[in-house]
Amino acid sequence: MNYPLESSKISLLLDYLELLIKWNSAYNLSAIRDPEQMLYKHLLDSLSVAPFVEGSLAKHFIDVGTGAGLPGIPLAICYEDKQFTLLDSAGKKTRFLQQVVHTLGLKNVKVVNTRVESYVPEQGYDVVISRAFASLTDMIQWCKHLLTPDGQFWAMKGVFPQDELSDVEKHYMVESCSKLQVPGDVGERCLLIIKPKVC
Template sequence: MAERDSLRRQLQAGAQGLGVILNDSQTELLLDYLFEFAKWNRAYNLSAVRDTQQMLGRHLLDSLAVVPHIAGDRLIDVGTGGGLPGMVLAICYPEKSFTLLDSNGKKTRFLFHVKTLLGLANVTVENCRVETLQPPALFDGVISRAFASLADMTRWCRHLLADGGMFYAMKGQFPEAELEQISADYSLNQSFELNVPGEEGERHLLLLQPRSACPATATATQ
């Protein structure tokens, strides 16, 4: 109980530092998710991070950092692993629909378990390769966290994106070379430098759109 109280305070302070408002229910759901993640991690190897407090910063707060920048009603988290950032975003945005996709069956079993345990009706879990997914409706946003290069992400996931939709790529250092590789086909709509409380290292969120969908879009960096 003392550990949960300490983590709750750390989560609330971190979310506040990121400009993310969590109600009591969302805070408890995020903590429930964190403890299930830590428990299943011992057998399913969801993350190389083993310490729960480190998981809170490295995974929960890192995922919460993108919350202010997400738009659209239907989103898919490709290569979600243990649900990062998709499960966190689903808790923060109960009115939006999230599909969490991963080809690893152990990880998607964990995601089904968490979805059921936490009662997240806005989450759909897909266990397949992204190239094979044929969704009944296309997505307003495709998000990934350290899933692949920008070239691979845009190539493998383009068929999932609705007209006017956006790629949300979570990266470490600003990927100049990767952006150059896709510059003929994709426009950098916005770039956000993310400062995660208590975590070192660069983090960026890149918002990309197909040039065919936004020929007049100007690049903006914040």
Template sequence: MDDTKVKIRQAVEKLTLLVTDEQINQWVNYLVLLRKWNKTYNMTSITDWNEMLVKHLFDSLSVARFIKGQQVIDVGSGGGLPGVPLAILMSEKHFVLIDSVGKKIRFLNHVKKALSLQNITPINIRIESYQPKTLFDTIISRAFSSVGDFYHLCHHLQQDDGQLIAMKGADLELTALENLNQYFETFEVNVPLLEAKRHVIRITKQHR
């Protein structure tokens, strides 16, 4: 695990994030839980430890600079990505983790208890049925196959000055957004130790 912690420290340094030993330990413990539960619940297709570090943890942390406001929702959170790593990083913000698959929410409730993460709320519901009392400053997802579907299913959760953040690979699928009455912009994201291209699409109701 010492080698793991060295890699995490090097990654957060590249991402210019300030973290504590406790946060590093929580990220390691989270990945241990994810790999353990995966044997029974099929949480992720990525099971190699070093790949989990890069494609789960570092990929999630690479979008930290885009998270704005206090109320954040991770849509289609699955095993808690990117929501759990970001919630560990940003203890002052509240993260709602939504997924329609019950076993994944059971896992996230276990993570909440095991890691004492008071700032996450896992909810088992389809996103189109979710009607929260408080709207969100940031709506994020990396699980949606289509950025157009992400917008259409989730924009009812958006504060007037809120944003939708879609985590994408090389294919940005921007044609689905060109007719929307919202402003969108794209950013290339560098994930430590990952050669593949990553992008963020940010959708807002007005120019920033």
């Protein structure tokens, strides 16, 4: 992926993967069971957006429908200077995430167990990110109250969602669509960055 990482962060990423493998057998956090497939389809897939995080001035991210903490946990490990809120309505998943945060000593992660429509943060987020969470229309409708006025939606998708784009509200625009490179995964991946239109 041509993405340099300190050995300490690589160790934390592998510790997270080990926790996911361990908890998955009892809590069914992911349909993927094979550790090698988890490496590619979860860990490296999440890190495929790292260059965008690196190049962004955004400081506060919320990962909605985070599930087992993807992409939020891997990104939080890599970017200690940025704050990540991980939101999911499933209690078993947020309990796992609390354990991950405690075990790995992640100081820049907050875990929230609620439905996204019900969550009212103290301050808005620079970026609302999701990985296969919902359609673009639903993501915007359910999460628009979470954004700062100049915030952005980052939607991680598979094949370019042309049909979904036609349904995006007229008050929003697609700033960019970038192909994501995930080693070992033959499926198409892309990142759409959507932001409110300036009136």
